[in-house]
Each structure stands twice: as C-alpha cells, then as structure tokens.
Amino acid sequence: MTADVNRGNRPRSPHLSIYRPHILMVSSILIRITGNGSTVGMLLVLWWMLAAAAGPETYAAHSEWLFGWWLAYIVWFGVIWALWYHMLGGIRHLIWDEAIGLELETAEKLGWTIVAGSVLGAVLTSVLLLIF
Amino acid sequence: MSTSDRPSFQTDRKRATGKGSLAKGAEHQLEVTYSSYAMATVVVLFLFCVAPLVGAPYETVVEGLTRPFNFVIMGLFVVSTTYHWRSNIRKVFEDYVPHGFDFAGMIITYLLGWFFCGLGLFALVKILIASMIAG
Numbered sequence: 220m221t222a223d224v225n226r227g228n229r230p231r232s233p234h235l236s237i238y239r240p241h242i243l244m245v246s247s248i249l250i251r252i253t254g255n256g257s258t259v260g261m262l263l264v265l266w267w268m269l270a271a272a273a274g275p276e277t278y279a280a281h282s283e284w285l286f287g288w289w290l291a292y293i294v295w296f297g298v299i300w301a302l303w304y305h306m307l308g309g310i311r312h313l314i315w316d317e318a319i320g321l322e323l324e325t326a327e328k329l330g331w332t333i334v335a336g337s338v339l340g341a342v343l344t345s346v347l348l349l350i351f
Numbered sequence: 352m353s354t355s356d357r358p359s360f361q362t363d364r365k366r367a368t369g370k371g372s373l374a375k376g377a378e379h380q381l382e383v384t385y386s387s388y389a390m391a392t393v394v395v396l397f398l399f400c401v402a403p404l405v406g407a408p409y410e411t412v413v414e415g416l417t418r419p420f421n422f423v424i425m426g427l428f429v430v431s432t433t434y435h436w437r438s439n440i441r442k443v444f445e446d447y448v449p450h451g452f453d454f455a456g457m458i459i460t461y462l463l464g465w466f467f468c469g470l471g472l473f474a475l476v477k478i479l480i481a482s483m484i485a486g
Contacts, residue, residue, distance in 0.1 A: 251443060254439060254440075254443075255443075257432075257436075258436060258440075261432050261433070261436065261467070262467075264405065264428075264471075265429075265467060265470060265471050265474070267405055267406075268416075268425075268471060268474040268475060268478070269470065269474045271409065271412050271413065271416070271474070271478055272473075272474040272475075272477040272478050272481070274481075275409045275410075278409045278412070279409065282406065285406070286405075286406040295405075299398075299402075302394060302398070306390065306391060306394050306395075309387045309390065309391060310387075310391055312387065313384065313387055313388065313391070316384065344398055344402070347399075347403075348402060348403055348405075351403050
C-alpha cells in the first residue's frame, strides 16, 4: 500500500522567517549544522587514515596540510565541538524518544545543558589532546 | 464483529510497516535510533582512545592503530559513522532540497556512505598489513 501524499508540495523546514528563535529551535537546528560539521570531521579522519596507509613519506606530506598550520587547529577544534554537540543532542533525542523530559521547562534546560556540555567537552578534549 | 474491533496480535512495529509518506513505516526511524546508540558509545571511546593518535608521528599512529582494542574501535567508528551519516543526510534532503533533486541526492549519498565506509576499512586493514610485514 502506498501513501497518497504528494511529496512535491510538502512545505520545507524550518520556516526560519515564521518562528522567533528560542533555545529548543536553535539547539535542534544546531544538531543538523553540527551533523554537517561532523561530516567534515569524518572526511578529515578518512584523509588522515589514507595518508597513514600510504606510507611514512605520504603521511609526512599530508600531515603538513592536516595539522601543520593555524587554520588546522581551528578546524579540528570545530570538529571536536561539533562531535560533542551532535552526540549530546543525539542523546537528548534518545531520551525524548522514551517520552522523558518533554515538559517545556525540562526540555529548555536540556537545550542549555547540551550547549554548555558541548563547549566544556570540546575544551577539555582539546586540552587533553594538546597535552598528550 | 468488524475487523477493526478484533484484538491485534501484531506488534506496533509491524502495524507501522508500509505507513508514512515514503511507505517505509518506522524503518528509517529505527535505523537512526540504533545507529545513535552505537555512536553514543563509539564516539566517546574514539575521542579518548584513538583521537590522541590523530596528528601523531607516523610510527606512533601505526603502532597505536594496530593495537587490537584501538583497531576494533576505529573499525566500529568508521562503520557506525558512515551508516549514521547516510541515514541522517536523507532527512536533510527531504526537508531542504526541492522534489526530484532530493531523490537523486539520497541515492548519491547512499552510495557515498558505502564508499567512505569501504575506504576507511581499507585504510585500516592496509595499515595493519603494512605493520605485520614490517614486523
């Protein structure tokens, strides 16, 4: 059985010009943005692995691009933050799937928690990676 | 007694099969949910066990990635990340891309997901084999 829905005429999300931004909306949109950021991270990790698989000379040459300049530090920090945010946001989604924390006040607190938790997690991870 | 009055012995999941705008039931939602549980575990292990190797000298990377625990975590990271990616990117196409292009985009990202997964596993196995040959 097929559904009688005309997919071509469906409205598109997220109607940014209609709703005023609030923490639940912004934190939800950020999950998609950080999902794309994590995609960049996934591609960078693949690049790093392929360079390592190609041998020491290739690895050394590609390391210059991947880690050897100031912009790389900013990109890697962004990727780490995106990973943390996307993971915490995903955990929030799994909690909501169990019909827990759906009250407005609790949901808003969860929104701020993932924002704060992701920044804290990203800073801690980056510091640990720089030390070790 | 009409059909709708009879008690159903089917599970909720079975009753949802074939419903929805894509006639896919809860299948996609379950794909995303299962891969989310996998990612929540694997990403943390990746960040604290394998991520310190990213950017390390070549010998350290090879030695670190070929340790059994790191090797398994890295493999699971590659598989779960690419699987989760291709499941979720579909929502982005459905929500933001005009009809027609979204279908093409979904097919391309589905194939790319498998390609990236294969590429990552290939690199991982090649590093292991090179390490074994080097002794």
